Amino acid sequence: MQRRSFLTALAAFAALPRVSTAGPALAEAVPFSLDGLYGKARDLALMPYRPMPEVPQEWKDLTYDQYRKIWFRGADAIWRDTDSPFQVELFHPGLYFPRPVKIALVEDGQARDLTFDFSLFDTSDDLPDLPLDDTLGYSGFRLSTELKNPGNFEEFFVMQGASYFRAIARGQNYGQSARGLAIGTASDQGEEFSDFTHFWIERAATGQQEITVHALLNSPSVTGIYSFDITPGAPTIMDVRAQIYPRVELTRFGLGPLTSMFLFDETNRSMFDDFRPAVHDTDGLLMRNGAGETLWRPLANPKSLQVSSFVDHDPKGFGLMQRARDLADFADLEAHYHTRPGLWVEPGEDWGNGAVTLVEIPADREIYDNIVAYWQPREALKAGSMHPFSYRLSWGEDPVLQSPVARVLNTRMGERFGGGRIVTIDFEDSADLPEDLNTLTLHASSSAGEVTPAIIQRNPQTGGVRMAFTFHADEATFAELRAQIILDGRSISEVWLYRWTV
Structure with a gap:
């Protein structure tokens, strides 16, 4: 092609x-x-x-x-x-x-x-x-x-x-x-x-x-x-x-x-x-x-x-x-x-x-x-x-959607010293993001292996936030990863999905 x-x-x-x-x-x-x-x-x-x-x-x-x-x-x-x-x-x-x-x-x-x-x-x-x-x-x-x-x-x-x-x-x-x-x-x-x-x-x-x-x-x-x-x-x-x-x-x-x-x-x-x-x-x-x-x-x-x-x-x-x-x-x-x-x-x-x-x-x-x-x-x-x-x-460009949520701007991955892979997800700024990020519920999961609890930080370069966690594959050769940001039981970000393979 x-x-x-x-x-x-x-x-x-x-x-x-x-x-x-x-x-x-x-x-x-x-x-x-x-x-x-x-x-x-x-x-x-x-x-x-x-x-x-x-x-x-x-x-x-x-x-x-x-x-x-x-x-x-x-x-x-x-x-x-x-x-x-x-x-x-x-x-x-x-x-x-x-x-x-x-x-x-x-x-x-x-x-x-x-x-x-x-x-x-x-x-x-x-x-x-x-x-x-x-x-x-x-x-x-x-x-x-x-x-x-x-x-x-x-x-x-x-x-x-x-x-x-x-x-x-x-x-x-x-x-x-x-x-x-x-x-x-x-x-x-x-x-x-x-x-x-x-x-x-x-x-x-x-x-x-x-x-x-x-x-x-x-x-x-x-x-x-x-x-x-x-x-x-x-x-x-x-x-x-x-x-x-x-x-x-x-x-x-x-x-x-x-x-x-x-x-x-x-x-x-x-x-x-x-x-x-x-x-x-x-x-x-x-x-x-x-x-x-x-x-x-x-x-x-x-x-x-x-x-x-x-x-x-x-x-x-x-x-x-x-x-x-x-x-x-x-x-x-x-x-x-x-x-x-x-x-x-x-x-x-x-x-x-x-x-x-x-x-x-x-x-x-x-x-x-x-x-x-x-x-x-x-x-x-x-x-x-x-x-x-x-x-x-x-x-x-991206379509204009009804009920918009914070978009994913970028995904980065790399090996973590001591084992596992660091996953970072940059989300754009959103009117739904509170001043106090501690009020947010962070969801990060995997269909195989395990993930550490996610953390979230302000990203001064994008004006939004960065969510990060570590993925440990263990013996798995394949895993479906999922992450999102939730406030008061409602998702305020896109649902981030990723298929990891060896």
């Missing part, structure tokens, strides 16, 4: 000077309706799965550097020099993207497919000769709008590769990804990656702040139609509506799947010889469960695959967040991890029984996406039927 650095590099070409041509060619118009898309997905689910055709081998054999030597001319962006509040640029196929997709523009109830035109791309002089035939097509697209200044169109959304997509809020840089559906993640049978194979992009009216994109999902197990109503800003909001048509019964699947990278921070810094104090796109899983509790689970880079399930009923939301927001947290002048977006998933209807599922995969380099989070419903999806889901994605 080296797509992350790859897509980031592509953005650099947007600033290069362009020479305008005629723009993308359009096929004949056909009537468009959402009901028609649903019928297309329903009919497709009744037929055997057939993947999209692949491009010629020469395109698939492009190296990373060679692929970057082809870029779309910004002067030929769709709806450029019009009154449209959005513009669209296209990606070519090859390398990590061997199967082209179909992209259509929707205006006035009519859809027109874009035909592939290699002349819309500039190339470097040393690019090898590539065959042009009917198998070629675009591999995805990106959207831009006037995020900050009038007349300056900036990219905020990318859709490319399988069913992956990424977005940013104003002033942020790309980080984690989302995708349409997770199937068989971390299962013994292996994961199935569904593809968005067709896109329909509706032209937004003049002055409209929202753009709508529809996508057809297809894989051996399922088809579906996803509609994204996207409003860029701070945060960037996506309202997602999906109708899913399983070909087979789906038992291991995830809604609202998120993919991120976590290499190290103060909990596992000793594992890496690196000049930076931390490297991660996100540093924790935030959850608001059906009971109204707010939970924070710091991410880990384990030595073996770890799957954590947080059982719940009708969750209020979950997401992978980046709480380290200072440049000094990373000391990286190029990656800008401190400006990567958090991503919050908010169900649009009751999701019933299930579990927020966190998958942590060992990684030794920051180019690998090794963190996955999603909602796993308890009930399977029956084959031959339609299943609707909706949810909202918020790309940006």
